[in-house]
Amino acid sequence: MRVISLFLSSIVVFLAFVANAGNVPADSIVPASSRYAFEIETSKAALSGFLITKESTANIAGSMINEFGISAIDFIYEREKNKLELKNVVGFLNKWYIRKVLKNDLLFCLHILYDIPYTKRHHYIVERSESSVTIINNKRHLKYSFSLQNPASRNI
Amino acid sequence: MTRTIKIFVLFISLFCSGILLSDAATLTAQQQQQIISRINTAASEIKTMTCSFTQTKNLSMLNDKMVSHGKMIYSQPDKLRWEYTEPYQYLFIFNGSKIYIGNKSRKDVIDTNSNKVFKEVARIMMSTVTGKALSSTSEFTITVADERGAYVVTMLPKKKEIRQMFSRIELVFDKTGSMISEINIFEKNGDSTNIKITNISTNKAVDESNFAIPE
Numbered sequence: 001m002r003v004i005s006l007f008l009s010s011i012v013v014f015l016a017f018v019a020n021a022g023n024v025p026a027d028s029i030v031p032a033s034s035r036y037a038f039e040i041e042t043s044k045a046a047l048s049g050f051l052i053t054k055e056s057t058a059n060i061a062g063s064m065i066n067e068f069g070i071s072a073i074d075f076i077y078e079r080e081k082n083k084l085e086l087k088n089v090v091g092f093l094n095k096w097y098i099r100k101v102l103k104n105d106l107l108f109c110l111h112i113l114y115d116i117p118y119t120k121r122h123h124y125i126v127e128r129s130e131s132s133v134t135i136i137n138n139k140r141h142l143k144y145s146f147s148l149q150n151p152a153s154r155n156i
Numbered sequence: 157m158t159r160t161i162k163i164f165v166l167f168i169s170l171f172c173s174g175i176l177l178s179d180a181a182t183l184t185a186q187q188q189q190q191i192i193s194r195i196n197t198a199a200s201e202i203k204t205m206t207c208s209f210t211q212t213k214n215l216s217m218l219n220d221k222m223v224s225h226g227k228m229i230y231s232q233p234d235k236l237r238w239e240y241t242e243p244y245q246y247l248f249i250f251n252g253s254k255i256y257i258g259n260k261s262r263k264d265v266i267d268t269n270s271n272k273v274f275k276e277v278a279r280i281m282m283s284t285v286t287g288k289a290l291s292s293t294s295e296f297t298i299t300v301a302d303e304r305g306a307y308v309v310t311m312l313p314k315k316k317e318i319r320q321m322f323s324r325i326e327l328v329f330d331k332t333g334s335m336i337s338e339i340n341i342f343e344k345n346g347d348s349t350n351i352k353i354t355n356i357s358t359n360k361a362v363d364e365s366n367f368a369i370p371e
Contacts, residue, residue, distance in 0.1 A: 033220065037244070039262065048262060050244075054218050061218055067246040067259070069213035069222070069341075069349040070321065076217075087217060088345035091320035149243075 032056075035150050036113070038064065041143040047072060051146065060110060073102065077110050084110065101140055109135050109144050181302040188300040191307050192290050198334035199287035204362045205230040207285075208355040211240075216346035228285060235367040236282045250278035251367040258370065265369055273317075280318075284327065285353070287336050296325075306330055306337065320344070 036051040049066035058080070064073040074087040084107040086099055093102065111118040112126055112135055123139035132147040183191070206229050213222045226240040233252075240246040249256040255266040255274050268275035283289040289311065290298060295318070296311035309327040313319045321343060328338035335358075339351040 033218075035222075046262065046264070048259065050222065052215060052218060052220060052222060054220065063215045063218055063347075065213060065215075065222070065347075067224075067240060067244065068248075069211055069224075071215075071343055071345055071347045074217045074345060091317070 033150075034148065036146040036148055038147075039143075039145045041145075043141050050149070055114070060114065062106075062110075073106070075103075075106060077107065079116075082107075082116075101137070101142070105135070105137055105140075105142060105144060109146070113146060183300055183302055191300050192298065192309075195287050195290055195307070195309070195329055195334045199290070201359075202230070202286050203232045203359050205286060206355075206357045206360070206362065207353050210352045210354070212350045212352075214348045214350070216348075229362055229366050230282060230286060231362050231364070231367065234279075234282065235364075236278060237366045238281065247370075248278075248281075249367055249369060250275075250282070251369065254369055256369045263370070284325070284339060285336060287327065287329065287334070289325075289327065304328070307334075 032055045034053045034055065036053075037048070038051045039046060039048045047066065049064060049072065051062055051064050053060055053062040058078065060077040060079070062073075062075050062077070063071065065071050070090070071088065072090045072093065074089075075084055076087060077084045084103055086103055086106075089099060089102070093099070108118065108121060108124055110116065112133060123137060125136040125138060127134040127136070132145055134146075135144045136142070137144075206227070208227050209225070211224045211226070213224075215221060224240050224244065225242045226238065228239070229237040234250065235252060236248070236250045238248040244259070246259045247256065250268070253268060255268055255271075255278060257264045257266070266274050268278070280289070283292060289296070290309060292311075295314055297314060298312075299310050301308045301310070307329045309329065311325040311327065313322055313325070323342045323344055325342070326338075326340035327336055328340070329335065330337050335356055336353055338353065339349075341349040341351075343349075
């Protein structure tokens with residue numbers, strides 16, 4: 001009788017586990033990864049490389065590196081707060097006035113790249129082509145171009 | 157209790173013996189200098205060099221990596237062609253007076269006489285791959301270790317501009333020919349880049365058109 005009770009208890013526990021499998025928090029699922037070639041142009045200079053992102057239901061984490069593999073910017077965007085935080089910025093970009101513009105611009109770029117609803121900002125212009133999207137900050141004369149490198153993951 | 161203590165002491169002994177039998181061997185200052193001299197001699201004899209490379213960028217925040225492949229051509233004293241071929245095309249050429257950087261969508265030509273930063277970047281790239289960087293004691297604090305079956309040279313940057321980006325650079329040299337086999341670049345944000353150098357060929361004729369600035 002005792003053995004039967006233990007056996008039945010284990011079945012109940014197993015069934016409870018299976019029933020809850022679909023409710024596993026989304027963040028524990030392997031996040032989707034995307035890679036974009038990017039270019040940031042100013043009137044005087046340009047920075048190019050790759051934006052690698054990992055997307056979960058809670059946030060989007062991104063690293064921007066140049067073709068030599070040197071890190072330029074790391075950031076995390078929290079969906080619920082609609083907030084982007086710059087985690088690491090390479091030395092020559094790490095000035096408070098540059099960080100402020102980058103933070104706002106990258107936030108807007110993510111809204112465009114990931115189809116996140118946003119409040120219209122009149123100083124941004126978005127241009128799309130078949131393979132890329134360009135976001136222009138008219139106020140600061142900055143141009144951000146992104147071209148998806150692994151189309152199986154998501155579409156521009 | 158006594159049995160527990162015995163097991164604990166046995167575990168600690170095994171752990172310590174593991175450390176003592178580990179691959180790394182401590183070198184004296186004299187030994188380090190001898191190895192550096194040997195590498196410097198080999199580097200000074202390099203007139204031309206071609207090789208392939210595999211670059212692995214480790215992204216610490218994303219716990220991910222990005223792998224690319226390419227080839228390099230060097231010609232003494234100041235010509236370098238560093239070309240990424242897969243999975244993207246990107247070309248860097250330094251021909252002594254001009255630097256060319258180009259990909260599919262953008263090309264830039266920089267006059268190094270007016271832009272010393274780029275000239276310095278090119279010089280560091282050349283000296284790192286050929287092993288001549290070991291002579292740059294004004295720019296790096298250099299130590300040598302005998303580990304992983306090779307000579308591992310650790311370079312700690314002294315200049316503020318380099319220190320802002322890199323915490324250290326490691327050059328791995330094979331013991332037989334004193335040729336570079338690997339470069340490890342450690343960044344301040346926790347990222348690292350590993351470049352494995354293969355198919356090295358030295359002092360063969362190279363086509364000078366490899367260093368011509370594309371139009």
